[in-house]
Amino acid sequence: MPRTRPALSSTGPVRLGPDSRAALRPAAVGIGPGFWHARRATNAHASIPQGPALLETAGNLHNLRLAAGTAAGVFQGAYPFVDTDVYKWLEAAAWQLAQAPDDDLAGEVGRIVALVADAQQPDGYLNTWFQLVKGGERYQDLRWGHELYCAGHLIQAAVAHHRATASDELLDVARKFADHIDSVFGPPGSGKPIDGIDGHPEVETALVELHRETGERRYLHLAAYFVDRYGHGLLGGEAYCQDRVPVREATDVEGHAVRQLYLLAAATDLATETGDAELRSAAERLWHAMTTTKTHLTGGLGAHHDEEDFGDPYELPNERAYCETCAAIASIQWSWRMALLTGEARYSDLIERTLYNGFLAGVSLDGERWLYVNPLQVRDGHTDPGGDQSARRTRWFRCACCPPNVMRLLASLEHYLASGDDNGLQIHQYVTGLYTSDQVTVGCETDYPWNGTIALTVEETPADPWTLSLRIPQWCREFRVRCGEKTYEGPTDDGWLRLHRTWASGDKVVLELALEPRLTTADPRVDAVRGCVAIERGPLVHCLEGVDHSGGGLDDIVVDTTRPLAVKHRPDLLGGVTTVVAAGRRRHLPEAGWWPYSAADESPQQDGEPVELTAVPYYAWANREDGSMRVWLPTS
């Protein structure tokens, strides 16, 4: 049993306030060797250490020095929010320092925190774009300016830095900026000069966390004010900016996906801290609307390249799926807050699906190349101009929001896996390691997601009985739990298998999740995948890649759903993956005339030669040569 203790800081991105109405409290997990341990090692040893050099090359750090007056030159970068790349990297580095002391990294963090502090203006304002490019003009273009959005990421970085290092240095900068914002923004009649909101929600959830960290209620009130001012036309009434309808009245997620999700994270934070039942109800309603009609199989969100927007219900394209990596991260952040608030398992079901698929595909296996958008299909002969919205991995982006966002989530991942309450411990995600809440410690050993056996050992326990709650994943059709002499099988009522008893140290529980590969279909209203199936195994969505199917492309392939799926572990492939092997064939298409449409009773013959299909986990796609890829496979 690995002895990986939880990190130095057992407080992650979400800490509940003393008056919180949450059903569950975040618990700490020390992640030992296994799937996520490996991804986090790459994050720690490749992605995060490269950050400062990339931020230097892109000009972000240069801008801070310019703003501080310690360098000469012109602003670099195309967007008013480039400072957030620095803040998100600082947040990632702070969570990483909380895992393991690292003098080099601590030195880099200290150096960059000092750059940020130096760039701040005496009254607390901080945004290099407006300080350098816009002649210090402030808050005049709230729709596009991103000043409060930048403040939000600064605050989150500062809270992480404070929690990880106990240093006040960055927290002081953030508080000073938050105080400045609080002195400027307020409702009519408040005496504050501006009644306004930012075109990109983000500061709201950050302000709630700053309240939690400092105990200062002003920040909570400011967050509540901002959240409730969306939807009243202050930004022109556009859905893109979340300004078409107030959160409390909304019936569907809409507009820019990341904007919507950060706003809903904040609404959930407020419901958690204040008990606001209307906000909670809105968040539950909108989460349901999102998952039932606007979520890709991978957990990816956002149907439109244009405006990075949610589309219509059931509009879930494959090759033009946007599924921004940041939207996957925002979805995980929001769902975790919902899981804590409600105690319901489905929120962690979506987190699991998103983590293993839509989120993880955003970073290459070597941690050095990124996807901003995460399509579910790349056609044979796909032409790709590259750039941020490319289906090809890129070293860094012009709008580099995603890479440091991935870094901060991976570096804080142990805070999204488990919770505790007065009744015991809840395990939301299964990793080898130690789960700890209050007086309870449970060890876990597993090769999940490759293997469905999860072996748990009670390591520390109080004398009184308590409940060990295990989330049975929504995808799982068969499971068995052995606990002492008892055996439990599914289904559960609500996704939680609750083991209530008096525990002794050394007690063992073994959960077996059946990991048979399966074929999945969609609601018939999802037009984009009509007549198709997807291959899944456990929490993993699989896909075909052109590189595994030589002698032709993917677009003439049909899967044979009558033949069994086979599982093949391939330690050599893509860092070691379990593939699913399916039977298929290549369509014979008659020589095309000039018009690709024909009478329905004259459809071309479609028999073809058999072909073995190798489906790799979606998260690992685009790590070999550029080529085609498909998640959804035609059945005829």
Next chain:
Amino acid sequence: MPRTRPALSSTGPVRLGPDSRAALRPAAVGIGPGFWHARRATNAHASIPQGPALLETAGNLHNLRLAAGTAAGVFQGAYPFVDTDVYKWLEAAAWQLAQAPDDDLAGEVGRIVALVADAQQPDGYLNTWFQLVKGGERYQDLRWGHELYCAGHLIQAAVAHHRATASDELLDVARKFADHIDSVFGPPGSGKPIDGIDGHPEVETALVELHRETGERRYLHLAAYFVDRYGHGLLGGEAYCQDRVPVREATDVEGHAVRQLYLLAAATDLATETGDAELRSAAERLWHAMTTTKTHLTGGLGAHHDEEDFGDPYELPNERAYCETCAAIASIQWSWRMALLTGEARYSDLIERTLYNGFLAGVSLDGERWLYVNPLQVRDGHTDPGGDQSARRTRWFRCACCPPNVMRLLASLEHYLASGDDNGLQIHQYVTGLYTSDQVTVGCETDYPWNGTIALTVEETPADPWTLSLRIPQWCREFRVRCGEKTYEGPTDDGWLRLHRTWASGDKVVLELALEPRLTTADPRVDAVRGCVAIERGPLVHCLEGVDHSGGGLDDIVVDTTRPLAVKHRPDLLGGVTTVVAAGRRRHLPEAGWWPYSAADESPQQDGEPVELTAVPYYAWANREDGSMRVWLPTS
């Protein structure tokens, strides 16, 4: 037999030069009462007359007065190409004046031509954006500046004005600008100051036509220079601007659809005038690539909202089809040049399909509201922010390229319907009216596309035998031609039914095209319509509209392909249309959980109650209340 003679000007947008290698010569048609006569009457009496007021309100005419120094104020409009809205309206009005004298319209044209002439700078340069906003800076931003694009539309308007009215006033303005461009642009070593091309091809096809109108070969050479400079990185090498690969080497249509199509129209013009076999071969290759893999059923072109771009082969989405109205027009313009160059019927097959569907949907039945994009699906519950890319008709656009483009095509439509050669007359499109070429005149009476009977009468004929060629549409599975005592039935080898004989005045030919409604499927690589059929009848693509299917939306409807289709003429509906009635049912969907994907062997029950489906012609959609629409219908 209606006695509608061809228009005052029998020369339309394309006049072949004396050295032309075209197989066919454009012929003139006088369009009598019927389908297109009605659309053209609306164009003449509603759309075109409203133009000047709309151009005044939008500021286009104001900009011309500002540039002339006859008014004060600031430039209005968001784009450097707003002058083209004026030019395209002038071209439309000129073709309209060629149809019928109209003092009011002639007065408006004269007034606006004078505004244009006054705005021109002494050396011939003319672009109000650069004159007013950019301080007269010229040709410094060819990628986005649209200066030559604007010149192209000015030239086309001037050629139309000259052909329609014989006035030199606008032609002189255009020649002066063309001469200026010719003095500035040329290849390295030519002594011209700029080796460059415009980010939006358009001037090239206009310059060929200016050469045809004036006999001046410099314009032809300038066009050839421009066409061949695309694809060499002068614009940064982007596919969007047609600068990734030279036309001669291209193997697929790509980038911005309208840019690609205007460029290919010019390449075809050049092949026609110079006999350049390589350009002709490229044009044929690219037309084939476009129609086989990148054309929607409606003839619509352009798969991406983002960059108004062609997508990958077989990437033909429904709700996110872009299918810009201008792209449909450009496709017709290019295909007509291909039809004349090659004599092949398939080009007019695509013209017919585009005219009746993807093009005509761009304007409302009342001629007063427009679609910029022409999707093939609008979902139940579609949210639409309005604006240029809206699926809802709009009075005018911020980028108002499409409305006057529709006006100019409708006003010159009689020039796209027929041709002549030394062997006789070719009828490409069937309308009631008189077809005239050289010494041949053929009258036609038909209620096409509602009825498949086309009654032709030879009205004037030379004594020698000649060939009457009738295009048998690609969609037509059965036809019969009675000519005297002979009867001909299909199929034809190449889409042309050729009747060669000695004709006498009064000879009658009756063509019967079977108009049974039909179900159509797509090549299986068109993922977006897998498991669906479309309903077509004759050249018309049909669609369902939500407004005809009360008691539910369209997204739960399934069509029953085993039941016969019925035809119902509805004189009351949408200005009088023939509808197709199909049997369908509404799926019963089980109450949704939170996740819309499920195991393939647990698919939800799909029986449902029968529903009668009413399919209206696609061109007439969105003329009643806002709602849902579908062209492609699921079969199960």
